[in-house]
Amino acid sequence: MNNIAIITDKDEKIKYDDLKMYIEIFSSKMIFKSTILIIASNTIGCMVGYVSCLKSGNVPLMISRDMNYESIQVYIEKYKFNFLWVPDMWIKENVAEYKIIYREFRYCLIENNIEQPELHKDLALLLTTSGTTGSNKLVRISRDNIEANTNDIINYLNIDDTDRAITLLPMNYTYGLSVINTHLKSRGTILLTELRPFQSQFWDFFNKYGGTSIAAVPYTYEMLLKLGFKEWKLDTLRTMTVAGGKIGITEEQYFIEYAKTNRKKFIIMYGQTEATARISYRPWNMAEEKSGSIGIPIPNGRMWLEDTNGNVVSKPYTQGEIIYQGKNVTMGYAYELSDLSKGDERKGILNTGDLGYIDEDNYFYIIGRGDRTVKINGHRIDLKDMEKKIEADYPEYKVVCEIEKCLDTGLHKRIKIILENRDKSIHCVQTSENTKKIIDMISWKMNISSQMIYIEIQQ
Template identity: 25%
Template sequence: MTRPEPRAFGPSADLNPATAVARNARHQGDSVVVRYAGGDLTYARLDDKAARLASVLRAGGVAPGDRVAYLGLNSSAFLVTMLAVFRLGAVFVPVNFRLAEPELRGVLGGSGAMVIVCEEGHRTSVEAVRGETELGRFLLIDDDPEVPAASEAPGWEPWAPLIADAPPSGEPVPQHADDPAILMFTSGTSGTPKGVVLTHGNAWWNSVNVELRLDTRRGDVTYASAPLFHIGALNTFVLRTLVRGGTVVVPRAFDPQACLDDLVTHRVNSMFGVPQMFTALARVPGVFDSDLSALRSVVVAGAPVSPSLIRLYADHGVLLQQAWGLTETAPFATHLPAEHTLDKAGSAGIPMPYTQVRVVDAGTNEPLKPHEPGEIVARGPNVTVGYWNNPKATAAAFDSEGWFHSGDIGYFDEDGFLYIVDRLKDMIISGGENVYPAEVERILSAMPGVVDVAVVGVADEQWGETVAAVVTAADDAQITLDDVREYAAHHLARYKLPRRLKLVRPMPRNASGKLDKAVIRRLATEEN
């Protein structure tokens, strides 16, 4: 018997999410896919609107590989634009709506985007930088009651009449594993933001990892209140929910009380958030008396998670599952399974099924033994192919064996669970001892009266560097350096204890919501 030739299903499979949404529109067109205050959308309406917008974009010259930017808060328009871009085989560029004009100039100019879809609240910022970009077409969202458009906006085309008059674009362009899907820019805390190229294969393999590790199901309801311009919010649950025929609840932004109301009303099954969101949610009166029984996949990432926060939720039947990754890993390389939420509290979990993760010596690149901290590296089909128009940065990020070097410090325990220690560049060397700010922050975040905390190193004549804590205290709290040192001494070695304390309100954060360590370092040197 002649053995048949193997078929290369992987490279030839159509991984385009727009294709899946079109399929859902045919078979469950009346199902609501987007719950949004500005108007819900069924699968049929979402697919039709995306197909018509794709025709509008194509008529303006958008072709496969071209970049189309989106600037605005979370909304149904974000999803419509993304799917329209995917339909054409073009590349979607979600822009951080918190960027200052110089940062916006770098992202829009660096992406080479030729079209931007924008909300009214950000139109003037785009106009201020448009001359230093390749943008040639400007579409203004004018059919969202949550963000009314200006009656006069010279140079901008209201998108509603364009979409209404355009014919649907036909079938989406098939997209394969190596085809670029999303160009997502990093926050740029260490310099000029880098554009991370994420392919359809990157997004698809992350979804496979998520489905194998988390309890996700067809028809799930997911809650998308974290900014969708971040890969964590977009690709943990939202993209896969669209593909699998579920429902996405899209608030404009995160509000703790509104979040609780939505979780209960819509019987939400899955949610991604950063630790600060779950800390704020826990403070809502009656939160743990509410019916949260539908929640079964709750991923928290983006910053170290306090074990006390994990235990608080677990005591009330909600298991927060920590994960680790970056934009470059689309987003997750590790995940803590729900059954280990308590016995491995504080861990970022185990490697995803189709992702390899190591901890290596930053100097020799050799793997380290359990409990030895080193740089975390990752390799797998969910890892970016590189940085947009930046071969130097790409070469610096990948070694000769294809491992992506994250710049994060961590260690594996004897059971193979990863613990995140800190960023390599943020490590403090005090008196020859390594101090990892994230470890100190994790301890101090559980201190009574502490609302927010950041730890940095400041110059010291005796020790070279010393530990400084920058703290936002509760309104009724009186916190002194002695208080901080006394509390931390129960958990940390003495050389890790803060020697300086700076009280601030609010805590400085950058456009991505992360601690702005440059500003914090400056504040740490000032007297209260």
């Protein structure tokens, strides 16, 4: 049986027995059912902190390390976390004084608030929704949710102790966490790295330690295609999965053909944070026949369509909202500290907000959203919420947010923000200075990259 849990790109190896010891040490530093904010990174420190919390009954919130200090402080103040588990560098970059009670793996455990919050007994994990929509809303996830989704993913991907998954996704992202959960549960190995797949060192590391799978969002596959992925020598690669948005037709066909030619598996999946990660998958052997489909429900899950009146839509090629039922459906949202004491509000049923249809074989297809939420590179963004936030800061403008798509792939590329001057008697001049100021404000408030935003000011 495999006994190596983690291998890093610095050739560090942690056995399962050692990981168990680190978990016990870390857990001893906290009181049972504490809350802890973890700044996520694909490092040993972050992984030990995350796994320790799940094993010891403490409740972590996984936060992107790309989030700015001010935004992180909002979460800390709003949810009053007992502890913070943060990289050493984060302490150095921020001037506030902290009480550090433990230091290991270039991470610090900070005691922040000694008052124990009232937590529901089933609460195990907190996540933001697919990156962020710019709010402080959190998804409340139970231990049973994690266990159910982990087991189902292991089942349909046939993950075992011979599998070695490389970290392409951040640990604050539900898809990324599912890779960690499934491979540790199967006693496989995590190839832990913060290298990017566009760097040759990433694939050198993958080949050196016999990586067997990659999990990525559509944008990554788009880039890999442009880099000539088909020409690379990846003998140990067995499985490629994609989720986090719709993959372009060109990329889909390219990787289906690659998998077929090289006897690999290419599996398209669909999920939401509100379902602990996974809702459906397209079996690898149906990749060509069901092109464009998100597939069938994961094992032990159920999917159907409903019209606007709540009636079940069973006729093929007829539009309806995709509804999902399963033990992995999360408990609900948290908007403030008191919500952490709430129980299961969804009762196993999730209205996804995605519109779609089924074919004659009951394979599901997505055609759009019922609201104005979009995904760009795995980040969920509420355009309506964005418009409100901008207008609150710039009341002189009427704001319209649109999505620009790549002409070649049809994928969402960036947000176009149109600012229309409400007072036509005042002439507005669009300069790089005022445009940058607005972009920086939006980037900070919505916690998205400024490169995803384009401003157009109209008179």
